Amino acid sequence: MMGLQIFTNSLAHFLAGVLLLCAFALLSQRRLAAMITLVQAEALVLSAAAFWQGLVQGSDGLFLTGIITLCIKGFLLPIALRRITRQFNLIRAVETVMPVGLSMIIGVGLIGIAVMVVLPGSAGTVTLTHEDLAIALSVVLLGLLVMTTRRNALSQVIGFLSTENGLVLAAIGMPGMPFVVELSVALLVLLALLVVGVFVFQLREHFETLDLSGIEAIERRGR
């Protein structure tokens, strides 16, 4: 029984660790395509973690969360994001506010802060939850860092996606937390709207420039 408990913990930690690694790698990426692949990997790992927690806690809600994550964040959203990048030719469009090295150093600092803030409070409660929480908080903070260091709207959305993965990771690790499915669906709605927003933005920019150049061309010819 003890061995099973340790195995449970270490597999949960392993999955959370892989998620953290992906979130950290996101900081170093300059190309949108690679960023999308990374959040896709994050979503796959997250759904695996949700399935595992569902099995351990015996909760159907967590299975549902896993399935939703797998379908929407694992496949649908990345496909939509890739479409947008291809359609508007955004492959090389990522501008960073600061050098990648610097943002990675800040990222390490954030992980340190997350661990320091969460871990010492573990007196009395289940420690597994706390370690998971520390990792989830790191993912959340790294996602926010990605959002602040990128200028491009689409990479901000990707940062938000990563933040959201961290939130869902925290939620599935909470013992017996109600509403996990509802909360993750509510977050997804927000995300879907963000993606639509980017799409509208790009569409508008595209057509506006087309429109303007057309008018200018007509004007130059003297109508």
Added chain:
Amino acid sequence: MSVTAIAVLLPFLAAIGLGFAGSPLQGALLNLVVCSLVFVLTVLVFLAPGAGFLHGLLQADPLGMIFGALSGFVALTTAISNIDFVRGEIEHMSARRWRVYHAMCQVMLGASLLGLYADNIGLLWAAVEVATVAATLGVSLPRSASALEAAWKYFILGGVGIALALFGTMVLYLAAQPAVGPGLSAMSFSVLATHATQLDGRLLTLAFVFLLFGYGTKAALVPLHGWLPDAYAEGPAPLTTMLSGLLLNVALIAVLRFAHLMQANFSAGGGAVRPGPFLLSLGLASLLLTAFSLWGRRDARRFFGFSSIEHTGIAAFAFGIGGAAAIFAGLLHMLLHTLIKSALFQALTRAAASRGRASPGNFAFSHLRGMLATSKPLAWMLGACVFALTGLPPSGLFSSEFLIVSQTIQRQPLLSLPLGIGLVVCAIAIIRLIGPLIFNPPPPAAVPVKAGAGICTVGVHLLLVLVLAFAMPLGLVRMLSSIAGALQ
């Protein structure tokens, strides 16, 4: 089903209907009908509280009831003036967008009531999330580049705030584990409040920081205020009124409730940090930043957006001082500010409409100056609203600000100087507007216009402010004091 549940569900159901059918004017009328029904329901909640719906998820406490009724009232008067707004702007948006607009008004109302009546931290979060999505859609409706930009800014900042608030919610759930155990009760406000002393203090502090910054974004506390002036200036005018009248209060009351948990835990030696300094610093920062930002604004709605930041800051400051009297003053300040600000936005919308169109570009002070030449009743109402906002006597806000200042001198004497300076500078920045706005010669294209009967809503708001500030009914005083006593 309880009255509370009907009051929350009705706007959402109406939103579905409004979103799919009807001409713009029909939509505006239906919007008005639903808002008046909801207002009646929010008043009925006082008579029949209790009766928890969905295992007690939805259970209005006195604080929620008072602000629920206020939200219902503001939504009703906004819906009345919305009819004139729709008449003036009808050609400038397609029928489909008008449907979305009215649906979003209802969703914002429903979500605000849900946030106020919810006895569950998860449900509160969901309400704020829904309200954010609705407000974003609403602000983006004019489809101009600046409106889209404002909506995007709101969405990104709001999204980050929502993410932080959700994390805080989960950590709070974890902090409740030792006292309450797993399950739904660990997310209930009333259960958390009764067990506040046994919560895990460290985790509670961590949760509070996230919740403060998360909901603080929605309440537009500095430094998380960036979205507010843009969203106010670019969205459709009545929607701005709903934003300032409803959503700010929901977020601020959420912050107040969480701060109370911290304070109770701290007082009992549970290991949490005192929440006062957090609220005091954010509140004071909001007030002082506004004192600088109010100068040199050209757009009226942006200007009064900054003034909203000032007043949520003052309320947060009052909550930070601590003690029943200060919390009473903060709640009174929120009540009065909501009434005055929504009246002001209604008057401003009418003023802009009398000068052509109430569209986002038409709220410049230079465009609105000299209202007296356009319409006397409108000019006096507008002047009265602007004056009421300064907080000088006999404006209603004077009573709450006086209470807050006297409490500050008593409990935090060092902070009374910056508070006083901030209040005075803001008052001067606002009062210097009255002259140009009312008496200056109007722009050449302005023609006299007859003010419609709809202007009465502004008068009713101002009258209510005077009653609340200087002759508050005894029942309400008792209710507010007992709320403040319970939350100190």
